Amino acid sequence: MMHYKGYLGSIEFDEEERLFYGKLEFIRALISYEAKDADSLVTVFYEAVDAYLAQCEAHGVKPERPFKGSFNVQVGRQLHRDAALAAARAGLSLNQFVADAVREALARQR
Helix, strand or coil: CEEECCEEECCEEECCCCEEEEEEECCCCCCEEEECCHHHHHHHHHHHHHHHHHHHHHCCCCCCCCCCCCCCCCCCHHHHHHHHHHHHHHCCCHHHHHHHHHHHHHHHHC
């Protein structure tokens, strides 16, 4: 992934076309870019982000941002209940309980 101004861009390669391409990830808007070499891909990625932000500003639209800090998770009634009860026993909100569990899971992957 490439990073620029808080946006993440994918990197793909089409062997047949000999072309690098990608898109902004983790937003709904489809913003894509392509180039013949890696250096050019970085440049067109930056240009795509800048063009997206300029277009949003010109139209008075708030640009989408990846990872707004909240997401919906459907875990089923029983797991929801068990997590809520465990959070209450620990003196935590359900949000804090889940955030801690995600943090611990990520730490185990490192």
